[in-house]
Amino acid sequence: MAGANQKGRSALLRISLGWLGLVVLAVAWQLAATAIGKTIFPTFTTSIVAAVRLVTGHILVSDILPSIGRTILGFVISAIVGITAGLIIGYNENARTWTGTLFDFLRSLPTPLLVPIAVVIFGINGHMVIATIVTAAIWPILINTANGTSSIEPTMLDTAKTYGLRGKSLFLRVVLPAASPQIFAGLRIALSVSLVVMVVAEMLGGGSGIGYYISNAQQSFNISGSYGGVIILASLGWIFDSLFLVFERRMLAWQRGTVGGMIDA
Amino acid sequence: MIREITETNQEEQGKTLQRGRRRSYGRLRPLGGVVIALLLWELLSVSHVVNEAALPTPTATFAAILSNSGKLASATLGTLEAWALGIVVAAIAGVIIGTLVGRSRIADAATETLVRMMRPLPSLALIPIAILIAGLGLKMTAGLVSFAAFWPIFINARAGVHQVDNRYLESAHALGLRRLELIRRVVIPAAAPMIASGIQVAISLALVVTVSVELVGGTGGLGQFVLLAQQGNATATMFAGVIVGGFLGWALNAVYLKMIDRALPWKSQGERS
Numbered sequence: 302m303a304g305a306n307q308k309g310r311s312a313l314l315r316i317s318l319g320w321l322g323l324v325v326l327a328v329a330w331q332l333a334a335t336a337i338g339k340t341i342f343p344t345f346t347t348s349i350v351a352a353v354r355l356v357t358g359h360i361l362v363s364d365i366l367p368s369i370g371r372t373i374l375g376f377v378i379s380a381i382v383g384i385t386a387g388l389i390i391g392y393n394e395n396a397r398t399w400t401g402t403l404f405d406f407l408r409s410l411p412t413p414l415l416v417p418i419a420v421v422i423f424g425i426n427g428h429m430v431i432a433t434i435v436t437a438a439i440w441p442i443l444i445n446t447a448n449g450t451s452s453i454e455p456t457m458l459d460t461a462k463t464y465g466l467r468g469k470s471l472f473l474r475v476v477l478p479a480a481s482p483q484i485f486a487g488l489r490i491a492l493s494v495s496l497v498v499m500v501v502a503e504m505l506g507g508g509s510g511i512g513y514y515i516s517n518a519q520q521s522f523n524i525s526g527s528y529g530g531v532i533i534l535a536s537l538g539w540i541f542d543s544l545f546l547v548f549e550r551r552m553l554a555w556q557r558g559t560v561g562g563m564i565d566a
Numbered sequence: 567m568i569r570e571i572t573e574t575n576q577e578e579q580g581k582t583l584q585r586g587r588r589r590s591y592g593r594l595r596p597l598g599g600v601v602i603a604l605l606l607w608e609l610l611s612v613s614h615v616v617n618e619a620a621l622p623t624p625t626a627t628f629a630a631i632l633s634n635s636g637k638l639a640s641a642t643l644g645t646l647e648a649w650a651l652g653i654v655v656a657a658i659a660g661v662i663i664g665t666l667v668g669r670s671r672i673a674d675a676a677t678e679t680l681v682r683m684m685r686p687l688p689s690l691a692l693i694p695i696a697i698l699i700a701g702l703g704l705k706m707t708a709g710l711v712s713f714a715a716f717w718p719i720f721i722n723a724r725a726g727v728h729q730v731d732n733r734y735l736e737s738a739h740a741l742g743l744r745r746l747e748l749i750r751r752v753v754i755p756a757a758a759p760m761i762a763s764g765i766q767v768a769i770s771l772a773l774v775v776t777v778s779v780e781l782v783g784g785t786g787g788l789g790q791f792v793l794l795a796q797q798g799n800a801t802a803t804m805f806a807g808v809i810v811g812g813f814l815g816w817a818l819n820a821v822y823l824k825m826i827d828r829a830l831p832w833k834s835q836g837e838r839s
Contacts, residue, residue: 315675322676323683341698395595402596403603409770409815413690413778414788414808417796421804422620501690501778512691516782519694527694534691539683 343525351529352536360514365533368499368511371427372541375434376495380488383439387446387484388476397447408444412437412498416505425506433502438491445487449480478555485549492545496538511537622802630806637791638810645787645814648704649776652711656772657765660716664723665749665757674724681721689714690778697783707779714775715768722764726757762826769822773815788814 327345334344343351355365390396415436416429423429453476461475477484503512511530518526604624611621622630631638667673692710700706730753738752754761780789788811795804 315678318672318675319678319680319682323679325676326680398595399599399602400596401599403599406600406812406816409819410808410812411770411773411777411815413774413781414792414811416781417792417804418620418808421796421801497690497774501693501782504690504693504782515691516694519698524698527698531691531695535683542682 340524343528347525348528348532351525352532353529355514355526355529355533364509364511364514367427367509368503369537371430371510372434372495372499375431375499376438376492378431379435379438379442379491379495382435383442383487383491384446384484387443387487388450388472388480390443391447391450391480392472392476394451397451404440404443408440410436413501413505416502419502420506425508427507427509430499430502430507430510434495434498437498438495441490441494442484442487445483445490446480449483450476452483453479482553485553489542489545489549492541493538496534496541500534619799619801622805626802627805627809630800630802631809634803634806638788638806641786641788641791641807642810642814645773645776645780645789645811648707648711648779648785648787649772649818651704651708652776653715653765653769653772655708655712656715656768657719659712660719660764660768661723661754661761664720664761665727665754667720668724668727668757669749669753674728677724681717681724684717689717689775693779693782696779702783702785704785706783707776707785710779711772711775715772718767718771719761719764722760722767723757726760726764727753729760730756758830762830766819766822766826769818770815773818777811 331345334342334347355361390400412433416433419429419433419436423432457475457479458471461471466475499510500512500515503510504516507513511534515527515530515534518524518530607621607624611623667677689710692713696706696710700709734752734756735748738748743751776787777789779785780787781793784790784793788807792804792807792811795801795807
């Protein structure tokens with residue numbers, strides 16, 4: 302009992318220390334900005350005020366919400382296509398050898414280079430942003446799914462087959478769950494990739510959205526506005542990541558205690 | 567390697583021969599995938615499924631690579647320069663700071679939330695701010711690249727230091743290694759595989775950031791090459807730039823993996839056992 306209490310207290314200490322680190326950074330920013338006193342480097346409070354004004358003003362509907370929608374839609378499309386293709390490639394050795402070199406090349410493409418192509422094909426709009434997100438976010442999901450699937454213990458598959466599982470039910474009930482820890486690791490990377498690509502695509506030709514807003518604010522010397530936009534993006538990234546971790550913990554609850562030798566969690 | 571040898575030992579000689587022959591076909595198969603993809607691309611653009619002006623044929627693209635080879639080479643060098651500057655600074659800072667933070671319990675806890683916020687922060691959002699502060703140029707590009715590439719290296723170094731086996735630390739301590747010596751001779755080598763994969767992530771991230779700055783700021787390199795081609799409606803030239811960018815990313819990764827295989831032979835051994 303006392304041990305559990307102590308453990309709770311040290312976890313609390315860790316979390317509060319973590320937030321303290323952030324506070325120290327904010328104070329350092331404030332002091333540095335006041336000391337330098339240049340318009341291109343506004344103080345922390347000015348930037349926070351600008352961020353709050355963005356969230357409460359019309360920018361929320363015109364730019365922030367569309368960006369969130371595009372990111373989520375791009376991520377979901379990548380997840381569906383990436384997991385499906387990854388399962389097939391991971392399960393089928395022939396598919397793996399045939400696609401190996403091609404996928405190696407495609408995933409090393411620096412995605413922002415594809416934005417001009419997407420602009421030519423789709424025009425300047427949200428579809429272009431979503432298409433660009435998919436070309437980048439699909440790879441971490443596909444590769445992690447394929448790795449997770451191909452490293453499933455053959456005994457597990459053989460056992461399932463002995464019990465008469467075939468085709469769809471074999472995939473849904475054995476292959477997918479066994480590969481899911483790796484799939485989730487890939488999904489988490491893909492989520493932050495989606496956010497990164499969303500920003501650069503919007504800067505180059507979104508027509509609207511938070512990335513468009515930030516680069517517009519910079520070009521019209523609305524300096525606190527562009528800092529505010531960056532703060533909103535950082536918070537968005539943090540919120541997405543935290544929500545994802547909650548989702549992952551729920552989906553993989555069955556797995557806790559079966560690996561890693563931790564029973565107390 | 568080891569697994570392959572034991573596998574072939576279990577098989578009879580005849581089967582080994584057959585495997586050898588199959589492997590030489592096997593080497594062609596990945597290229598077959600590329601050929602099929604190229605054919606599909608050709609079909610797509612010839613059959614006008616996608617807007618003809620938007621999708622040049624692969625042959626037109628390769629012709630554009632050849633006719634622009636001089637410009638493409640200097641653009642690639644420009645991109646490489648900013649990339650290399652950024653990644654070197656990021657690697658040095660990331661490994662040193664990550665190791666020190668990982669060794670200190672207080673610094674480690676104090677950076678926890680910061681790391682959780684910075685990890686998914688799109689560094690590309692900072693491009694406008696970097697332009698405001700530093701203006702357009704190599705310094706700004708390299709600075710932003712090193713900022714973005716710093717995080718995966720720092721995070722992995724910090725995590726790698728945590729995972730060092732306590733037995734190593736205790737034995738090193740018993741042998742009289744202290745502080746810096748301990749970090750240099752025990753902690754960093756033990757954390758090296760983690761650090762190496764952090765750098766691998768950083769290498770492709772740095773290329774993405776370099777190209778993005780070039781696209782947004784028009785600061786030369788492959789990004790500007792592609793942007794100019796798009797503005798001039800030269801789609802084949804645009805595709806040429808993108809394909810060269812893909813080869814660059816692929817080559818950087820391949821060279822790095824070769825280097826890691828040489829420098830950290832204990833990394834792959836650990837994975838095998």
